[in-house]
Amino acid sequence: MSHLLRTSRVFAWFFLTGLSVAIIISSSLYLYLRPNLPPVEQLLDVRLQTPLRVYSKDNRLIAEFGEKRRAPITIEQIPTIQLQAFLAAEDARFYEHLGVDIKGLTRAAVELITTGEIQSGGSTITMQVAKNYFLSRDRTFIRKFNEILLALQIERELDKNRILELYLNKIYLGNRAYGIAAAAQVYYDKPVTELSLAQMAMLAGLPKAPSAYNPLANPERALIRRNWILGRMKDLGYITEDAWSLASKAPLTASYNTRDAEVDADYVAEMARAEMVRRYGENAYTDGYSVTLTVDSDKQQTATEALRAGLEAYDRRHGFRGPIGQFDIEGLTPAELSDKMQNYPRVETLVPAVVTSIDDEKNEVKVHARRLGPGVMPFETMTWARRFRTESITGPEPEKPSDVVNPGEVIYVKVDQLPQIKDSEAESGSESAPTQAVTELRVSLAQAPRIEGALISLEAKTGAIEALAGGYSFNQSKYNRATQASRQPGSTFKPFLYLSALENGRTPATIYNDAPIVFEDSELETAWRPQNSSGQFYGPTTLREGLYRSRNLVSIRLLRDLGINTTLSYLKQLKLPTENMPSNLSLSLGSGLLTPMELARGFAVIANGGYDVQPYLIERIEEWDGTVVYEAPKTILCDENCDASQTQIADAEQSTSEQPPEIEGMTLPASAAEENTTEPRIMQRLADERSIYIMHSMMQDVVRRGTGRRALALNRSDIAGKTGTTNEQKDTWFAGFNHDIATTVWVGFDQPSPLGRGEYGASTALPIWVDYMKVALADQPAATMPRPNGIVNIRINPETGERARPGEEAVFEIFKEEDAPSPLPAESIRGNGDNGNGDDLSRQIF
Incomplete structure (x- = not known):
C-alpha cells in the first residue's frame, strides 16, 4: 500500500511539474507573442481583396481587374442550409466552443509529434478566420499558437454570426473564387440563394482542399467529399433521410463560369484602370471599387466594330500581303494540326487557319482553323486578294484559289458559319425518323490590318465620353491613339480658322481668290507652291464654298489676311493646344499637331454652341458596399456672371495639367484631391453664338454639297462636319456633329506614311463615322442649334x-x-x- 502511495505521489509530482512547466511555457509564449498580435478591430476594416469592376453607364460589365474573384455577402443573405453544410464539413461544434476545439488540437498535436507535420489540422472556423485574415500559411507550431491566441481574442470581441460571415467571405474555394458568393457564380453561375442541396454540399467540401476536391479538376474525389458532407448533415440532424437520399444521388453539375465582359471596350477599360490606380494606388485592384463610366454600351460596341470594319475595308482595298506563317502539313492528323495552330494567336475576330487543300475546280479551299477544326473557304471570299505591292499598287485580280494561297500556309479567316447539327426530314414519302445533318464550318479570307485608327464620341454639352476606340486591337497594341497620338489634323483644322474669321468681321460671303501662290522660305531648298487636292484652281470663291469644297488656297489667303498671331490667339481662346502649332501659313492647312481627343473636344465646343467643355470618363465610383465615393459634378454652360466660378475652374485645370503617361491627353473630371466635391463645373462661353451658328450652317454644307456627302446616308438634316487629309495622305479624318453629339475619326499608320492613291478622309474615316452615327443617332430627333438674335x-x-x-x-x-x-x-x-x-x-x- 505504501508502495502504491509512493508511486501515486511520484506521478502526481510529475503531473504537477509538467502542468507547471506547460503553464510557464504557455504564459511565456503568450507574453512573447501577444504584443505582435493584430487587434481584432482590424477585421472589421480589412478589405476582402475584391476586384475592380468597370461598368458602362447602362450597367454592363466592361472589365474586371484583380487576381481574385469575390462578391462580399452578409450572413442574412446565405440560406441556413448552406451555413449548416459548412458547419458539418468544417466545425460542427462552432456554436459551442470558445474558438478552440481541444479534441481537434489534440489530434493535430499527436500528428505533429509522430510525423513532424500537421496532416489533418485542428482548426476551428474561428482559427481559420484568424489565419486567413492575419497570419501566414506556414504549418509551424508558432503559427498555430498565434492562431489559437488570436481565435480566443476574436471570440471575445465578435459574435458567432459575424465570425462565420467573415469566414464565408474570405475562404478560398478554388478557380480564383474567394468567398461563397463568388464560388456559386464560378461553379454554378447562380446566386447562393438558388443552389440545390447537392451544390451547397459541394461548395462546403472545397475549403479543406480546393484542388483535390474540385469538381472540375477531380470530379470523383469531389463527389466522395460531397456525399460525406451530406451524410454528416444527416447525422447532425440538419437534413432528413429523404433529402440526403435525393441529394447524394444527384449528378455533378459544376462547370467553369466567368462573367465575361459584355462590351468590347478595352481602351476605355484601360483608361479607367489607369485613373483608378492614380487615385487609389494598388488598392484599386483589391478594395472592391465599382466604376461606372459615361460610355453607352451600344454606342461603344458600335464604335469598336465600326472602326475595325473600316480599317479592314481599307486593308482589303490595298491587297493581300500573304500568309502569316507556313509549315509542312503532310501526314499530320487533325489533332496534330490543332497543336500546331496553338502557336498562332487569334486577333479579335480573326482566326488563324492553315490551308490543308485547294480545289480550283470547285473554287474552294479546305482549312483547319485554330480551336474550330476543319472548314471550307469559298473562292468568292478571296476575290479581293490582289497581291499587295505598295500602298498604291496591287497585282491582278485572282482567278482561282491557288492564285491566293498554297497548302501549308497559315492565314487569318473570319467565321461565316459555325458547324451546326440540324434535323432533316427523310425523303418525301418516307415515314422513317428524321436524320441529323452536320453543316460544315465556313470561313472567309481575312488579314490583320496594318492601318490604325481612333474614334471618339463626346456628349457635346457636357464632355462625357460616350464611346472611344483607340485602335484595331488592344491586345496587339495598347497604344491609345485616341488620347496619345499627336497627328496633323489637315483640313479638319479649317473650321477653327474660319470661325476665327467670322469672329473678326468676315462672313460666309467674303471673297478670296483660289489661285496659285508661291512662298519663298529661306529655310527650304525650294519654294512652297501649295495647291488644292484636285490640282486645279477655281478663282474668286466665297468662304462658305471654300470651306465645303476644302479649297486650300482660300484658307492660306484667309490666314494671311487674318494674321497668324491673331489666329493662334483665337485658338488659345478656344482652349485648343497651340504648343505644336507652326507660326507660318501652313497652319491654315492643319500642319500643327493635335490628338484625336483634342480635336474632338474642339468640335464639341462648336457643336454645343460655343461653350467650353472638358472630356471626362468616370461618372461614379462606389466602394464594395455601394457607398458612393465620387460622382462627376454636373456641367453648367454659362453665358453671364461666371466670374464667381473662375477660381474653381482654374484650380480644376491646374490639378489636371500634369497627366501621367498612361492618360496623357485625356482630361478626367476630378483629381484625387477633389474627388468628393459636389460643386458643378461651370463652362464659360468661348465663342460668339452667332459665329457658331453661322459655322454650323457652313459645315452643314460640307455634308450637303461638299466633301462629306457620304454622311447623307444618315438621312438627317442636323448633321455638320469636315473631312481632313494631310499632305501625301498620311493622316485622314472626319469630324462631325449635331447639337448633341460630336464624333471624330482618324485613320492612318502609327509611323506616318502615305495611305495610297485615292485615299482621303471621305473614303477612310467618313464611312467609319457614318457606321457609328447610324446607331448613335438612331431614334433620336433632329438636334440643331437654335437661331440666336442678331x-x-x-x-x-x-x-x-x-x-x-x-x-x-x-x-x-x-x-x-x-x-x-x-x-x-x-x-x-x-x-x-x-x-x-x-x-x-x-x-x-x-
Whole structure:
C-alpha cells in the first residue's frame, strides 16, 4: 500500500511539474507573442481583396481587374442550409466552443509529434478566420499558437454570426473564387440563394482542399467529399433521410463560369484602370471599387466594330500581303494540326487557319482553323486578294484559289458559319425518323490590318465620353491613339480658322481668290507652291464654298489676311493646344499637331454652341458596399456672371495639367484631391453664338454639297462636319456633329506614311463615322442649334458676295447684323467696302 502511495505521489509530482512547466511555457509564449498580435478591430476594416469592376453607364460589365474573384455577402443573405453544410464539413461544434476545439488540437498535436507535420489540422472556423485574415500559411507550431491566441481574442470581441460571415467571405474555394458568393457564380453561375442541396454540399467540401476536391479538376474525389458532407448533415440532424437520399444521388453539375465582359471596350477599360490606380494606388485592384463610366454600351460596341470594319475595308482595298506563317502539313492528323495552330494567336475576330487543300475546280479551299477544326473557304471570299505591292499598287485580280494561297500556309479567316447539327426530314414519302445533318464550318479570307485608327464620341454639352476606340486591337497594341497620338489634323483644322474669321468681321460671303501662290522660305531648298487636292484652281470663291469644297488656297489667303498671331490667339481662346502649332501659313492647312481627343473636344465646343467643355470618363465610383465615393459634378454652360466660378475652374485645370503617361491627353473630371466635391463645373462661353451658328450652317454644307456627302446616308438634316487629309495622305479624318453629339475619326499608320492613291478622309474615316452615327443617332430627333438674335438673311450675288440687284441670279446667305452687306443704294459710292463685308476687294482677290 505504501508502495502504491509512493508511486501515486511520484506521478502526481510529475503531473504537477509538467502542468507547471506547460503553464510557464504557455504564459511565456503568450507574453512573447501577444504584443505582435493584430487587434481584432482590424477585421472589421480589412478589405476582402475584391476586384475592380468597370461598368458602362447602362450597367454592363466592361472589365474586371484583380487576381481574385469575390462578391462580399452578409450572413442574412446565405440560406441556413448552406451555413449548416459548412458547419458539418468544417466545425460542427462552432456554436459551442470558445474558438478552440481541444479534441481537434489534440489530434493535430499527436500528428505533429509522430510525423513532424500537421496532416489533418485542428482548426476551428474561428482559427481559420484568424489565419486567413492575419497570419501566414506556414504549418509551424508558432503559427498555430498565434492562431489559437488570436481565435480566443476574436471570440471575445465578435459574435458567432459575424465570425462565420467573415469566414464565408474570405475562404478560398478554388478557380480564383474567394468567398461563397463568388464560388456559386464560378461553379454554378447562380446566386447562393438558388443552389440545390447537392451544390451547397459541394461548395462546403472545397475549403479543406480546393484542388483535390474540385469538381472540375477531380470530379470523383469531389463527389466522395460531397456525399460525406451530406451524410454528416444527416447525422447532425440538419437534413432528413429523404433529402440526403435525393441529394447524394444527384449528378455533378459544376462547370467553369466567368462573367465575361459584355462590351468590347478595352481602351476605355484601360483608361479607367489607369485613373483608378492614380487615385487609389494598388488598392484599386483589391478594395472592391465599382466604376461606372459615361460610355453607352451600344454606342461603344458600335464604335469598336465600326472602326475595325473600316480599317479592314481599307486593308482589303490595298491587297493581300500573304500568309502569316507556313509549315509542312503532310501526314499530320487533325489533332496534330490543332497543336500546331496553338502557336498562332487569334486577333479579335480573326482566326488563324492553315490551308490543308485547294480545289480550283470547285473554287474552294479546305482549312483547319485554330480551336474550330476543319472548314471550307469559298473562292468568292478571296476575290479581293490582289497581291499587295505598295500602298498604291496591287497585282491582278485572282482567278482561282491557288492564285491566293498554297497548302501549308497559315492565314487569318473570319467565321461565316459555325458547324451546326440540324434535323432533316427523310425523303418525301418516307415515314422513317428524321436524320441529323452536320453543316460544315465556313470561313472567309481575312488579314490583320496594318492601318490604325481612333474614334471618339463626346456628349457635346457636357464632355462625357460616350464611346472611344483607340485602335484595331488592344491586345496587339495598347497604344491609345485616341488620347496619345499627336497627328496633323489637315483640313479638319479649317473650321477653327474660319470661325476665327467670322469672329473678326468676315462672313460666309467674303471673297478670296483660289489661285496659285508661291512662298519663298529661306529655310527650304525650294519654294512652297501649295495647291488644292484636285490640282486645279477655281478663282474668286466665297468662304462658305471654300470651306465645303476644302479649297486650300482660300484658307492660306484667309490666314494671311487674318494674321497668324491673331489666329493662334483665337485658338488659345478656344482652349485648343497651340504648343505644336507652326507660326507660318501652313497652319491654315492643319500642319500643327493635335490628338484625336483634342480635336474632338474642339468640335464639341462648336457643336454645343460655343461653350467650353472638358472630356471626362468616370461618372461614379462606389466602394464594395455601394457607398458612393465620387460622382462627376454636373456641367453648367454659362453665358453671364461666371466670374464667381473662375477660381474653381482654374484650380480644376491646374490639378489636371500634369497627366501621367498612361492618360496623357485625356482630361478626367476630378483629381484625387477633389474627388468628393459636389460643386458643378461651370463652362464659360468661348465663342460668339452667332459665329457658331453661322459655322454650323457652313459645315452643314460640307455634308450637303461638299466633301462629306457620304454622311447623307444618315438621312438627317442636323448633321455638320469636315473631312481632313494631310499632305501625301498620311493622316485622314472626319469630324462631325449635331447639337448633341460630336464624333471624330482618324485613320492612318502609327509611323506616318502615305495611305495610297485615292485615299482621303471621305473614303477612310467618313464611312467609319457614318457606321457609328447610324446607331448613335438612331431614334433620336433632329438636334440643331437654335437661331440666336442678331442673325439676318440677305439675298446676295454668289459671284461678288454683295447684295443682289433685282433680276440677278442670287442666293440667300446668313450674316451677323453688323457684318451684313450694305444696302444697294450705298454700293455704288462705297469705296473700300469698310461698312460692307469688311474686306478690301483687291485684298480679297489678290
